[in-house]
Amino acid sequence: MSVTSRRRFAAIALASVAVLAAATACGDSDSSSGSDGGKVTLVVDVFGDQGFGYEELYKQYQSEHPNVTIQERGKGLGLGDYNTRLTQQITAGAGAGDVVALEEGTIVQFFAQADKFVNLADHGANDLKGNFLPWKWEGGLTPDGKVLGLGTDVGGMAVCYRSDLFKAAGLPTDREQVGALWPTWEEFIAQGQKFVAADKKHKFVDSATNFYNIVLMQKAGAGTGYTYFDKSNKLTIGENPDVRAAFELTTKMTAAGLSNNLKSFSNEWNAGFKNGSFATIGCPAWMTGVIKGQAGDAAAGKWDVAKAPGNGGNWGGSWLAVPKSSKHQKEAAELAKFLTTAKSQTEAFKKVGNLPSSPQALEDPAVLAATNEYFNGAPIGKIFAAGAKELKPVYLGPKNQAVRDAVENALRSVEQGKAADAAWQDAVKNGGAAGK
DSSP: OOOOOOOOOHHHHHHHHHHHHHHHHHHHTOOOOSTTSOOEEEEEEOOSTTTTSOHHHHHHHHHHOTTEEEEEEOTTOOHHHHHHHHHHHHHHTOSOOSEEEEETTTGGGGGGGGGGBOOGGGGTGGGGGGGSOHHHHHHTBOTTSOBOOEEOEEOOOOEEEEHHHHHHTTOOOSHHHHHHHOSSHHHHHHHHHHHHHHOSSSEEESOHHHHHHHHHHHHHHHTTSBSSBOTTOOBOTTTOHHHHHHHHHHHHHHHTTOBOOOOTTSHHHHHHHHHTOEEEEEOOTTHHHHHHHHHOGGGTTTEEEEOOSSSOOOOOOEEEEOBTTOSOHHHHHHHHHHHTSHHHHHHHHHHHOOEESOHHHHTOHHHHTOOBGGGTTBOHHHHHHTTGGGOOOOBOOTTHHHHHHHHHHHHHHHHTTOOHHHHHHHHHHHHHHHTO
16 A cells, blocks of 8 residues: 555644654553453554555454454555654654554665564464565565564556546547557557647646656566665665656656646645546556545546556555554554454455455455446456566665655656756755765
């Protein structure tokens, strides 16, 4: 979730620190370890407009563990603000939930603070290795082999599109035919040019940055295997050909007039769904829940899902970890294990569309046969699960998010009229500074 992913204003983060710290204090007032049957309150920290889809799972767990009460925090909070808050809490050794979500772009930064997290191997996690795709399991391990987190979802790749806008612009609407329009990203841009030539009221894509991230993860997966940092954590933003290629292709998209110039997860971006101001969006599995939540009932049946250009790729996904600041580490570890079982991942997929990282869940008929009525009955299980087992991991360094923010700012400056070459120099300079 991965979907992301998912930023809001910094003020939200500052307010959340105070409010959620108070909530944690209330939860921590129960000093019972729970191991003797005493009452335990476990706080689970998540992020994103749709959360992780755990509501029914919480009810099930509480019914099976009458001494446990679960409180969730963070739903509606963007990833950037969530990560800022969590970093402060982990550094301070207080305030974090008993179970916390760590997103793919930020988990590596916590490896340096692994001593502030429970090694889930001490709670039987190594016995669960086969429950996760190999690369997803490896992604939750610290360099010295500790199990920092257990995998939740993976992103996968697709393009979600407004079939009604395609029809009005004279483009095919059938999802198979739409996917065939763009075997490459260059063809995607060409189709976008046809669209904007026929439709003067709408743009072809929501933002350049969303498609940049999909292209980058796709190219890096097939190329170097990393983005802004190599696997020794050396900053390589100005040297990695995959980053440069993704940046150049995205600026071509902008130059062609295809972008609606919306900052992802901003209020304006949210309004863009409701207003129907753009026709396509880069769509990892978790994005389907975001679209439904933002576009609302009025757009039901208008959205559909087609294959993305290129081959495979991944964007998003998380792990669940247990900070040592938790007063109920044993109970928290058991909850994290429960929430990441194949069955639980399948339930989260059905709830919000988060694609499982469990190979058993990916083979579950409930996943493979899943359709989404909101997306015109699209066979989302087939579309997203098809290549999940072949996804190639991309290494993201400890300051990935900070560098990514700088690059996205440079791309947005192109949307605002800056020359692409000058923007690239800004990306290298400012991204380099952010990554030090």
